Amino acid sequence: MIIDDEPLARSNVVHLLARDPAISVVAQCGSAQDALAALPAARPDLVFLDVEMPECDGFELLEQLGTAPPFAIVFVTAHHQFALRAFEVGALDYLLKPFDDRRFERVLERVKERLRVPGETRRFIIRNGGTLEVVKFADIDWVEASDYYTTLHAGGRAHMLRRSLSDLEGELAPHGFHRIHRSAIVNLEHVRALELREDGEYEVVLQSAQRLRMSRSYRKSVLDKLAPL
Numbered sequence: 293m294i295i296d297d298e299p300l301a302r303s304n305v306v307h308l309l310a311r312d313p314a315i316s317v318v319a320q321c322g323s324a325q326d327a328l329a330a331l332p333a334a335r336p337d338l339v340f341l342d343v344e345m346p347e348c349d350g351f352e353l354l355e356q357l358g359t360a361p362p363f364a365i366v367f368v369t370a371h372h373q374f375a376l377r378a379f380e381v382g383a384l385d386y387l388l389k390p391f392d393d394r395r396f397e398r399v400l401e402r403v404k405e406r407l408r409v410p411g412e413t414r415r416f417i418i419r420n421g422g423t424l425e426v427v428k429f430a431d432i433d434w435v436e437a438s439d440y441y442t443t444l445h446a447g448g449r450a451h452m453l454r455r456s457l458s459d460l461e462g463e464l465a466p467h468g469f470h471r472i473h474r475s476a477i478v479n480l481e482h483v484r485a486l487e488l489r490e491d492g493e494y495e496v497v498l499q500s501a502q503r504l505r506m507s508r509s510y511r512k513s514v515l516d517k518l519a520p521l
Contacts, residue, residue: 293319293336295327295353296368297345301389305340305368308396314404324348328356336363337407340387343369343378354381358459364403379417379424380454414467416444418451427451429467433482433498435460437475448500470517472496472506480517 294317296302302320309315319334321327324345339361343350350369354361367378370389378386384406385399414429427446436443437457444451453460461469461477471477478496485497486506494506496514506514 293317293321293327293330293334293339293363295321295324295339295345295350296342297322298342301342301368305396308393309400312400315400324350324353324356327353331357338364338366338403340366340368343367343371343374351377351381364407366399366403376419376424380419382417416451416453418444418453420451425451429464429469430479430481432464432469432479433500433502434479434504435464435469435477445502470510470514472504472510472514474507476504478504483518486514486518 294302294305296305299322302322306317306320309317318336319327319330321330325348341350341353348356350367351374354365361382365378365381365383366385366387367374367383368387368389372388375386375388384403387396387399416427416429418425418427427444431446433445433447435457436445438452440454440456442453442455442457442460444453457475457477461471464477468480469477470480478498482498482500483496484499487495487497487503489495493508494511496504496506498504
């Protein structure tokens with residue numbers, strides 16, 4: 293799927309994709325509004341997304357989807373200053389216009405490789421000042437809601453991410469994470485024990501020795517998830 297308000301830019305991407313017989317363009321959209329209407333039926337595996345578009349830009353489009361998008365994203369834009377933010381929202385790559393055929397082919401091969409490999413290493417790219425830090429899903433111990441942000445706790449370090457806990461839950465749940473409280477999600481692979489407190493409530497004890505309170509409303513679902521482990 294291609295989302296770009298410039299017809300020539302869309303045509304260029306279509307032309308380059310046509311060289312690969314394994315790829316079909318399921319939709320072309322000239323605005324974020326058109327894309328929101330087309331996405332449910334198109335169900336793309338990959339979206340080439342422009343950043344600056346009238347009325348609603350590419351980042352705002354992703355925000356309107358509400359949860360982690362079920363497709364890979366390659367941003368295509370003439371503006372280099374959005375690169376850090378693009379990787380923060382999970383983009384696989386960032387094509388800076390104008391780009392040549394070779395650059396496009398390299399990006400496409402990398403994306404195809406990521407899409408075809410089951411169990412690929414998933415990660416968050418988090419900006420810390422002028423540095424981009426890589427946090428692998430498997431390294432995350434637990435995730436905590438922090439006002440309008442979330443905090444990823446991994447290996448004794450805390451990383452702030454500008455996304456809601458509900459948003460992250462949808463992305464992390466298929467990878468062994470489960471909510472234990474309205475403000476906490478844990479990596480079940482990092483759970484060492486469940487301990488019953490004197491007040492009848494359970495605490496989740498992580499391998500790091502971190503203790504987290506578990507709400508009664510999540511107890512059964514957590515036990516069901518842990519049972520096969």
